[in-house]
Amino acid sequence: MNDEPKGKLALYWAxxxxxxxxxxxxxNEKILDVDALFDIVFWPVAVDAKVHDVEEMADGSIDVCLFxxxxxxxxxxxxxxxxxxxxxxxxAFGSCSHEGCIPGLANATNRxxxxxxxxxxxPSTENPDGIExxxxxxxxxxxLHLPVFYDTLRTLDQTVLVDYYLxxxxxxxxxxxxxxxxxxGNDLPPPGSVIGAETTVCDECPLKxxxxxxxxxxxxWEIIPDEETCLLEQGLVCCGIATRAGCGARCPQVASPCxxxxxxxxxxxxxxxxxxxxxxxxxxSDDPREIDRxxxxxxxxxxxxxxxxxxxxxHLRRAKPTDGNGALSKR
Amino acid sequence: xxRISIDPITRLxxxxxxxxxxxxxxxxxxxxxxxxxxRGFEQFCVGRPVEDMPNLTARxxxxxxxxxxxxxxxxxxxxxHVDPPPTAKKLRELxxxxxFATDHTTHFYALAGPDFVVGPxxxxxxxxxxxxxxxxxxxxxxxxxxxxxxxHHLIEMMGGxxxxxxxxxxxxxxxxxxxxxxxxxxxxxHDAIEFAQFSLKLFxxxxxxxxxxxxxVTGDIYVHRTYNMGTVDGNDCVNxxxxxxxxxxxxxxxxxxxPAADYREYIAERVEPWSYLKFPYLKKVGWKGFVDGADSxxxxxxxxxxxxxxxxxxTTLAQxxxxxxxxxxxxxxxxxxxxxxxxxxxELLYAAERxxxxxxxxxxxxxxxxxxxxxxxxxxxxxxxxxxxTLTHHYVTDDRGILTKVNLIVGTTNNNAPISMxxxxxxxxxxxxxxxxxxxxxxxxxxxxxxxxPCFGCATHSLPGQMPLQVTIRSxxxxxxxxxxxxxxxxxxPLTLSVP
Numbered sequence: 001m002n003d004e005p006k007g008k009l010a011l012y013w014a015x016x017x018x019x020x021x022x023x024x025x026x027x028n029e030k031i032l033d034v035d036a037l038f039d040i041v042f043w044p045v046a047v048d049a050k051v052h053d054v055e056e057m058a059d060g061s062i063d064v065c066l067f068x069x070x071x072x073x074x075x076x077x078x079x080x081x082x083x084x085x086x087x088x089x090x091x092a093f094g095s096c097s098h099e100g101c102i103p104g105l106a107n108a109t110n111r112x113x114x115x116x117x118x119x120x121x122x123p124s125t126e127n128p129d130g131i132e133x134x135x136x137x138x139x140x141x142x143x144l145h146l147p148v149f150y151d152t153l154r155t156l157d158q159t160v161l162v163d164y165y166l167x168x169x170x171x172x173x174x175x176x177x178x179x180x181x182x183x184x185g186n187d188l189p190p191p192g193s194v195i196g197a198e199t200t201v202c203d204e205c206p207l208k209x210x211x212x213x214x215x216x217x218x219x220x221w222e223i224i225p226d227e228e229t230c231l232l233e234q235g236l237v238c239c240g241i242a243t244r245a246g247c248g249a250r251c252p253q254v255a256s257p258c259x260x261x262x263x264x265x266x267x268x269x270x271x272x273x274x275x276x277x278x279x280x281x282x283x284x285s286d287d288p289r290e291i292d293r294x295x296x297x298x299x300x301x302x303x304x305x306x307x308x309x310x311x312x313x314x315h316l317r318r319a320k321p322t323d324g325n326g327a328l329s330k331r
Numbered sequence: 332x333x334r335i336s337i338d339p340i341t342r343l344x345x346x347x348x349x350x351x352x353x354x355x356x357x358x359x360x361x362x363x364x365x366x367x368x369x370r371g372f373e374q375f376c377v378g379r380p381v382e383d384m385p386n387l388t389a390r391x392x393x394x395x396x397x398x399x400x401x402x403x404x405x406x407x408x409x410x411x412h413v414d415p416p417p418t419a420k421k422l423r424e425l426x427x428x429x430x431f432a433t434d435h436t437t438h439f440y441a442l443a444g445p446d447f448v449v450g451p452x453x454x455x456x457x458x459x460x461x462x463x464x465x466x467x468x469x470x471x472x473x474x475x476x477x478x479x480x481x482x483h484h485l486i487e488m489m490g491g492x493x494x495x496x497x498x499x500x501x502x503x504x505x506x507x508x509x510x511x512x513x514x515x516x517x518x519x520x521h522d523a524i525e526f527a528q529f530s531l532k533l534f535x536x537x538x539x540x541x542x543x544x545x546x547x548v549t550g551d552i553y554v555h556r557t558y559n560m561g562t563v564d565g566n567d568c569v570n571x572x573x574x575x576x577x578x579x580x581x582x583x584x585x586x587x588x589x590p591a592a593d594y595r596e597y598i599a600e601r602v603e604p605w606s607y608l609k610f611p612y613l614k615k616v617g618w619k620g621f622v623d624g625a626d627s628x629x630x631x632x633x634x635x636x637x638x639x640x641x642x643x644x645x646t647t648l649a650q651x652x653x654x655x656x657x658x659x660x661x662x663x664x665x666x667x668x669x670x671x672x673x674x675x676x677x678e679l680l681y682a683a684e685r686x687x688x689x690x691x692x693x694x695x696x697x698x699x700x701x702x703x704x705x706x707x708x709x710x711x712x713x714x715x716x717x718x719x720x721t722l723t724h725h726y727v728t729d730d731r732g733i734l735t736k737v738n739l740i741v742g743t744t745n746n747n748a749p750i751s752m753x754x755x756x757x758x759x760x761x762x763x764x765x766x767x768x769x770x771x772x773x774x775x776x777x778x779x780x781x782x783x784x785p786c787f788g789c790a791t792h793s794l795p796g797q798m799p800l801q802v803t804i805r806s807x808x809x810x811x812x813x814x815x816x817x818x819x820x821x822x823x824x825p826l827t828l829s830v831p
Contacts, residue, residue: 015370019393019494026493028480075367102390106375114371118609119602122373122738123725125609126599126618133369137605141332141352141360144605147367170393170494219732220382221411221501221704247492254491254498254506259386261495300733304379308387 007063007184009038010054011093012083013045014069014076015103015153020094021045021068023170030177037184038063051079054086062086064183066093066166070100070312071154075147084160089183091195095169097156099263099271100312102169104153107311107318108303111151155313165194167244169261169309175246194244198266201240201258205249209233213284217298220257227255232282237298237305241282242274260309270314272306332360335768337777349776351758351768358763362755364780366608366747373737381410381708381732385499388724391741394437396495397430397486398717398742401572402724404499409592409711410726411501411704418697419503424572425516425689426489426498427715431571431682432523433482434718435634435675438784439530440475443672446778447538451547452771471533478526481519488512503701510696517690523683524648531652531676538672539659549660552760553668553779555623556581557749558613558630561637562716563588568645569637569681571716577640578613581625583664586613591714594723598740599628610748611740621752629752632720632745633783634674639664644677646684652677668753671782675718708732717742719784746783753779 013021027034034040041062042054054062065087071077084090095101106114119125119132137144156162166179179195182188189195202209209230218235225234231252232238239260240252246262264271285291299305307314333353347366354360376387384403389396401423408415415423440463445453449462457465464472483493489508490496498504508516538544547553563577564570578586578597587597600609601618612618612628619627630636644650656677657663660670689695710727719742727736743750757779762768 015368017390017393017396019390019396022393022494025479026483028476072370073367102387103370105379105387106371108378109371109374114369114374117374117377118369118371122600123595123736124598124600124611124738124740125602126614127602131602131604133602133607134604139361139363139605142334142350144350144363144365146365146605146607149369149607169390173493219380220505221407221732224701224703227506250487251491251497254489256491256497256505259383259497300731301378301380301383304383308383 006036007038008041008061009034010042010062010065010083010087011040011045012042012065012067012069012079014067014079014097014156015072016069016094016096016101019170020096023094023168023173024066024176026173027177028173030173034180037180051082054082057086059085060088062088064089064091066091067156068094068097068170069156070096070103071150071156071159072103073147073149077159080156080159089163090156090160091164091166091179092156092162093166094171095167095261095263095309097162098165098167098313099310100153100155101261101309104155104310104312105304105308106153109319111149152318153312158312163191164188165196167194167196167262168246172247194263194266196262197245199245200265201243201245201247201249201252201262204245204247205230205240205252207231207249207252212282214279214282214294215284216294219298225255231255231257235298237279239275239308242268242271242278263310263313270316271310272303272314272316275306276302333357335762335773337773347780349754349758351762351776353763356763357765359755359759362751362758363605364751364754365606367606369607373739376737377734379734381726381728381734382407382501384724384726384734384737386495386497388739389495391739393494395430395434395717395719395742397427397434397490398715398722399724400490400496400499401427402713402715402717402722404501404504404713405573405715406711406713406724406726407499407501409713410708410728410732411711412706412709413502413702413704415503416697416699416702418507418694419700419702420573421689421692421695422489422504422507422700423499425686425695426486426496427572428682428686428689429482429485429489429516429520429523431718432527432679432686433479433486435679435682436475436478436482436526436530438718439672439675439679442784443781446774446781447534447544447672451775451778452769467533474526474529478523481522485516485519488515500701501704505701507698507700508696513690513696517687520683520687520690523686524680527676527680527683528648530679534673534676548669548673549667552757552775553753553782554666555631555668555749555752555756556666557623557627558586558616559636559639559664560630560632560721560745561640562714562721563641564645566645567642569641569643569678570645571682571685573715576714576721578630579640579664581623581664581666583639587615591723592712594712594714594725594740598723600740600744606747608744608747611745612748621748621755623749623752629748630745631749631783632742633671634678634718635665635668635671636720637716638674638677644681646681646688648684649677649681652680668779668782671784675784719743720745743783750780750783753782 065083092098207230212233236257238257240258243260244262244265268274335351337349350363352360385400388399388403487493490498560578562574564574575588577588580586599614600611616628644653707730708728712725714723723740725738757776761772
C-alpha cells in the first residue's frame with residue numbers, strides 16, 4: 001500500500017453536536033495511521049484547509065468524505081451539495097446525517113414553535129418588543145445576514161445522494177477504524193449500504209436472558225434492575241432488541257437501557273415501527289384493553305421512545321406542517 | 332462602510348462569524364459577532380419523559396455532553412424531590428472531575444495553545460495542534476494523547492460510553508464502581524495531576540517567560556471590567572459539581588450569591604435580531620448595551636470568572652497556583668481575558684486533585700448509589716459549572732413526569748455579550764489607523780473570543796459546521812478592495828458577502 005499514492009480524505013460537520021469529531025479523535029494514535037493512508041484535504045476541526053480550497057478542487061477529486069450532521073440551514077445545505085460534488089464516496093457519518101438523531105425530534109414541531117419558545121416564552125427571556133432573529137438586519141453600519149433556518153431537519157440522503165452510512169451516536173472509534181480499513185482495502189458492501197454489523201445490540205449484550213414476557217413497562221426511575229439480567233425482561237424499554245449492533249452493548253452494561261442510537265438493523269427502514277413490533281411480541285397479554293393499558297402506562301411518549309434517533313428518516317419524517325407564519329419550508 | 336467578514340471563526344466548538352465595519356479613515360467603527368445557528372431543544376423536548384433529558388441534552392454538545400448530562404441529572408433530583416445518597420453524589424463528582432480535566436486539556440492544546448506555543452501570527456498551516464507537536468515534540472504530544480485517552484476510558488467505564496454517557500438518574504446513577512476500577516481511577520488520577528503540573532510549567536515557560544506574550548496577556552487589547560460568575564462551595568472556594576452561584580463585581584466585591592434554582596431572579600436574556608443566540612445579563616443591574624463597568628449587567632462565566640468569583644481553590648496544589656496567579660497579575664480581580672488560559676490550567680490541576688481525592692474516598696465503592704424517588708415530579712432546576720461557564724437546566728413536568736416546559740442557559744451563552752465586546756475591542760486596537768488587516772492581525776482578533784473557549788454549538792443548542800476563516804474586504808458598492816492571502820474566496824454563503 002505504501003507504494004500507492006495517498007488517497008484524499010475530507011471530514012465535515014453540519015448540524016451535529018461535535019461528538020462525531022470527538023469519536024474520530026478517540027482513534028488516538030490511529031489518527032497517525034489515517035494520516036499515513038490519506039492526505040486530509042479538509043477537516044476544519046484539525047486542518048486549516050479552507051472552504052475555497054474545496055470549491056477550487058476538481059469535481060470528484062476527494063476520494064472519501066465523512067460527513068456528519070443533519071441539514072437544518074441554508075448554509076449546511078450548501079456544504080452538503082459542495083462536498084457531494086467534490087467527493088467520489090460520500091459517507092453519512094453518525095446518527096445525525098444518517099437518520100436525523102435527537103435534533104430530528106424537532107420535526108415533531110416547526111420553526112414557528114421553536115421561535116415562540118426560544119425567543120418569547122422561556123422564563124428568563126426578556127423580550128418586550130417581540131424581537132426575533134432575521135435573515136437580514138439593517139444596522140447603522142450595514143446589513144447583517146443570518147442563514148435561513150428551515151422548518152424541517154433533513155438527513156444527508158434527503159439532501160444529496162449518499163454512498164454509505166456509518167451509524168451510531170457517535171460511532172465507536174473501533175467501528176470508524178473498521179470503516180476506514182474497509183474503504184482502504186476496497187472491501188465495501190454495495191453502494192447505499194450501512195458499513196457495520198448485521199446483528200442487534202442484544203446479540204452482543206452479555207446480560208443473562210430468559211423468556212421475555214412483560215406485564216408492565218417501567219420508567220427508568222421506577223425500579224432498580226438486577227444488573228446481571230436482561231433489562232427488557234425486567235420491564236425497562238431497552239431498544240437493543242431492534243437496534244443495530246456495533247457499540248458493544250455498553251449502556252446495558254452500566255444498567256441503562258439501550259436508547260437506540262445505532263438505528264435500525266439491516267433490511268429495516270423504520271426503526272420505530274420495528275421497535276413497536278418487537279415490543280408487541282413480548283407483551284404478556286391477549287386482551288386488547290390490557291395491552292393498551294400496559295403501553296399507555298409504561299410508554300407515555302411513543303414518538304420520543306421509538307423514534308428518539310430516527311424520526312427525520314422514518315416514514316413519518318415530520319409532524320404535519322401547520323398553516324401560518326414560518327410553518328412551511330422556504331427551501 | 333467597508334466590511335471585513337471573518338466567516339467562519341475557527342478553532343472553537345461551533346460556528347460564528349465576525350463582521351468588522353471600517354469607517355472612511357479605515358478605522359473600526361463597529362463589530363458584530365453573529366451566531367447563525369439554533370436547534371430548539373427547549374421546544375422539542377417538551378412532551379418527552381423527563382428522565383430522558385440527560386441523554387437528550389447530551390446531544391446539545393458532543394464536546395461537553397457530560398456537563399449537560401450532569402446538569403440534567405441534577406435537575407431530575409429536583410423535579411422528583413429526591414436527595415441522592417452520598418456515594419451517588421461522590422461518583423457523579425468524580426466522573427465530572429475526570430471530564431473537566433479531559434475537556435480543559437482539549438481546549439488548551441488543540442484550540443488555544445497554537446496561538447501561544449506556535450505564535451499568534453505564525454503561518455496558518457502551522458497554527459494548529461500539529462504545529463504544536465512539531466514545535467514541542469512527540470514526547471509532549473504523547474502526554475496529551477494519554478491524558479485524553481485515560482479520561483475517555485474512565486468516562487466510558489463509569490458512564491457507559493466515551494461520548495454521550497447513559498448513566499444519570501433522579502436519585503443517583505445507574506451503576507457503581509468496584510475496588511479494581513477504583514484503583515485504576517486513582518492511579519490515572521495521579522498521572523493527571525502530574526500532567527496538569529506539566530501544563531502549568533509549559534504555560535509559564537512559553538507564555539509568561541516570553542515578554543511579548545506577557546505584554547499581550549497583561550496589556551490593554553484584551554481586557555474588560557465586568558461582573559464575574561462561578562459556583563462556590565461552603566467556603567467560597569471553586570466547585571464544578573455543586574454549591575451556590577456567586578457573582579462578584581468589577582471591583583471584586585460580592586454582588587449576589589444564590590442557589591441555581593433562583594436563577595430567574597438574577598439572570599435575564601435579551602434577543603437581538605442579528606443573532607440566533609440570546610444575550611444574558613444580570614437582571615438587578617440591567618441591560619445597558621455592550622459596555623462594561625459596574626452599571627452594566629454584562630457578566631462573564633469562564634475559568635477566569637470562577638477564580639475571580641471565589642476566594643480560593645479547595646485543593647492544596649491548585650491553591651498555590653491560585654495565589655501565584657494573582658500575585659503575578661497584580662491582585663484580584665483579574666480582568667485580562669487572555670489570563671483565562673492560565674486560569675483554565677489551574678482548574679485542570681484542581682480537577683485532577685479532586686479526582687484523586689474522590690477516588691480515595693471510603694464511600695466511593697459503596698453499593699448505595701441510587702434511591703428511588705417516591706414523590707410526584709413537578710419542577711426543578713439543575714446547575715453545574717460547565718468548562719465554558721455556569722450551566723442551568725430548568726424543567727417543568729406534569730404529574731406523570733412528562734415535560735411541559737424547558738429552559739436552558741448554557742455556559743457559552745452567558746458570555747455572548749462579553750465575547751462580542753472583547754472581539755470589538757481587539758479589532759479596534761489592532762486594525763485601522765493606516766494598518767492593513769493582515770491575516771495575523773485578524774487571528775489576534777479571533778484570540779479575543781478563543782480565550783472564552785466558546786462552544787456556540789452548546790450555546791445555540793446546536794453544533795453546526797466549523798469552517799475556516801475567509802476574509803474579503805469590499806467597498807459599500809460591493810467592489811472587492813482586498814483579498815487576504817490564502818483567504819481568497821467566494822464564500823460558502825453568498826449572503827454573508829453582500830454589502831449595503
